[in-house]
Amino acid sequence: MMLNWKPDKHSSIPLHKQIVDYMKEKIMMGEWTVGSKIPTQRKLAAAFNVNRSTVVTALEELKAEGLIEGRSGGGTKVINNTWSLMTLAPPPNWNAYVEAGIHPPNLPTIQEINRAEFDPAFIRLGTGELSPELIPVAFMGQIIGQSYNRLPQLGYEEPKGSIRLREQLSSYLRAKGIYASPSSILIVSGALQALQLISLGILHKGSTILLEKPSYLNSLHVFQSAGMNLEGVPMDEDGIKASLIPHYKKSHAGALLYTIPSFHNPTGAVMSLERRMQLLEVCRNEQLPIIEDDVYGDLWLDEKGPEPLKAFDQSGSVLYLGSLSKTVSPGLRIGWVVGPEAVISRLADIKMQTDYGSSSLSQWVAAEWFSTGLYEEHLTQVREQLKERRQIALQTLNRHFSEIAEWNEPKGGFYIWLRILPKINTRELFKKAMEHGILLNPGNVYDVHASQFLRISYSYASASDLEKGLQLLSTIIKKR
Numbered sequence: 001m002m003l004n005w006k007p008d009k010h011s012s013i014p015l016h017k018q019i020v021d022y023m024k025e026k027i028m029m030g031e032w033t034v035g036s037k038i039p040t041q042r043k044l045a046a047a048f049n050v051n052r053s054t055v056v057t058a059l060e061e062l063k064a065e066g067l068i069e070g071r072s073g074g075g076t077k078v079i080n081n082t083w084s085l086m087t088l089a090p091p092p093n094w095n096a097y098v099e100a101g102i103h104p105p106n107l108p109t110i111q112e113i114n115r116a117e118f119d120p121a122f123i124r125l126g127t128g129e130l131s132p133e134l135i136p137v138a139f140m141g142q143i144i145g146q147s148y149n150r151l152p153q154l155g156y157e158e159p160k161g162s163i164r165l166r167e168q169l170s171s172y173l174r175a176k177g178i179y180a181s182p183s184s185i186l187i188v189s190g191a192l193q194a195l196q197l198i199s200l201g202i203l204h205k206g207s208t209i210l211l212e213k214p215s216y217l218n219s220l221h222v223f224q225s226a227g228m229n230l231e232g233v234p235m236d237e238d239g240i241k242a243s244l245i246p247h248y249k250k251s252h253a254g255a256l257l258y259t260i261p262s263f264h265n266p267t268g269a270v271m272s273l274e275r276r277m278q279l280l281e282v283c284r285n286e287q288l289p290i291i292e293d294d295v296y297g298d299l300w301l302d303e304k305g306p307e308p309l310k311a312f313d314q315s316g317s318v319l320y321l322g323s324l325s326k327t328v329s330p331g332l333r334i335g336w337v338v339g340p341e342a343v344i345s346r347l348a349d350i351k352m353q354t355d356y357g358s359s360s361l362s363q364w365v366a367a368e369w370f371s372t373g374l375y376e377e378h379l380t381q382v383r384e385q386l387k388e389r390r391q392i393a394l395q396t397l398n399r400h401f402s403e404i405a406e407w408n409e410p411k412g413g414f415y416i417w418l419r420i421l422p423k424i425n426t427r428e429l430f431k432k433a434m435e436h437g438i439l440l441n442p443g444n445v446y447d448v449h450a451s452q453f454l455r456i457s458y459s460y461a462s463a464s465d466l467e468k469g470l471q472l473l474s475t476i477i478k479k480r
């Protein structure tokens, strides 16, 4: 090994670093090949005209990077010269980390939907969100503009969330027949976060959540990621079959029931009043707590539906969820959970450990929506518009799907649960529709056995896209 080089003692680069760079370059350029013996520390120090300690530091660095290896008695050798090792120590194997993560990934179809939703070229026939035309941007501007001079500190809020918003919610809920003082309300960043907090805060690993079959909850892994299972209970036109619950609870060790009684996602069904009463009684007898997800409750289109389960709950068995996502704006990320104080405090404590509370700006804006009365005013407009869209969707279905599908006529919310009569391959239909610029929400996302179903939403696509998209979809299905 020729050593006719010396570090520059006037350079700002430390001597040991210059030596490392020099030796790396030798190895990298193939001049010092794998297996080459490195001269002794003494020889190197002499050749480079530096202290031995400087050489030791440089060799340690090269060893740490995996380029050379020193064996007692056997001298030091070059052991690697790959490019990846030249630049840095080998990078961590992130793929192995990603696969080891506790939270399961989204279903592949959901991942595809989530990506495609931001491509404006698609007509979105299944999206469960208000259309941009229905998001009350003008009211929002009015609220924010008027509040500007009265904005609070915008520091962290107390654990259960802004007291002003909780007071507003308390009176809003009163009008639904729900008695909830502010101390039994927790503000969350959307109803989905409430589910996350419940899964982490009050359930054992291995518990089973009973739920409607199909259900929105099957499209996520909120409970599964906390080590729980979901078990679907059949529904009929009146909602979940309450009489089957004792059997399901026993055979699956059910710990809790999750239900969407009003304008169910994905079927659009409304649980009848009789069924609500029966469900409450069955759950009371079974000592089975209920999560009532009422995020669509205010979106009745023909007449007010039955009161929430929570309105009849005197024993504190129901945890009630609401949100501004489906009525005002999902981007605000404001929801609430109502329940016994002990549970709410527990969930609030976990929320503090998770994110220190939802955005105080969003909470302020949400409180303004209620206190100004704009929420009710806006709901009246949204109902009108959703009614029109529902009509267009149903008319288009009648015109183009009567031979090939069956469906319900929803009384509110966003969804039509479309059963396709000819046998379809869900994956193929999803892909073919995408090729034609249509984004679908296939039924098997909500129930693995619902492969003949599609969740159609009349809330998102514009009226003309709704018509055009549905017509095109019927052609695709007929041509299969």
Ligand SMILES: Cc1ncc(COP(=O)(O)O)c(C=O)c1O
Pocket: 128, 189, 190, 191, 192, 193, 216, 260, 265, 293, 295, 322, 323, 324, 325, 330, 334, 335
């Ligand atoms: C039944 C149901 N619950 C909860 C959510 C999530 O709502 P948020 O945006 O309030 O988290 C949705 C959204 O699709 C939903 O359909």
